[in-house]
Amino acid sequence: MSGPRPGAAALVEAAVRRGLTIATAESLTGGALAAAVVDVPGASGCFEGAVVSYSNRVKTEVLGVPAALLAERGSVDPDVAAAMAEGARRVLGTDWAVATTGVAGPEPHDGRPVGTVFLGLAGPRGATAVELQATGDRAAVRAATVAAALERLTAAILLPDNSQ
Known part of the structure; x- marks a missing residue:
């Protein structure tokens, strides 16, 4: 590894400074997001853990994503992303959680084209999701997703009303 990503370092610094988990x-992303965070020295001051929920069974049984939602819409969905983030926040007992779901390729999935990504974010006031459109091959889509997730969580933590 070539050292921590700048986005991950900013996230860890912001969370530690604010006393947030x-x-x-x-x-x-299959754990790449968690790996980016723990590459940062001092990550243990804010990072509690990760759930890699590649299968819908794990999304349902571990994170509490409603099985009916997954059956109706598939895993590439904004409400699934928000539920994943809220589930991680609950299961791991943190102030904030971010979730990634989407289509890295090489083939479309759940009727969605390659590059469709949803980021879920859960915090003290609930959970939301945003859609991204990433380009490139599988590795590029996953890398763009990690970068966007780091940026989105950092921005949320830095909002003035998130200090404790």
Whole structure:
């Protein structure tokens, strides 16, 4: 490894400075987001853990994503991303959690084209999700997703009303 990603370092610094704990719930990133965070020296001051929920069974049984939601819409969905983040926050007991789900390729999935990504974010006031459109091959989609997730969680933590 070539050292921590700048986005991960900013996230860890912000969370530690504010005394907040964080977690991840990952599908398409398969643990790469958690790995980026723990590459940062001092990550133990804020990072509680991760759930890699590549299968829908794990999304349901561990994170509490409603099985009916997954059956109706599939895993590449904003409500699934939000539920994943909320589940990670609950299961791991953190202030904040971010979740990744989407289509890295090489083939479309759940009727969604390659590059469709949803990031879920859960914090003290509930959970939300945003859609991203990433380009490139499988590795590029996953890397863009990790970078966007780091940025989104950092921005949420830095909002003025998140200090404790």
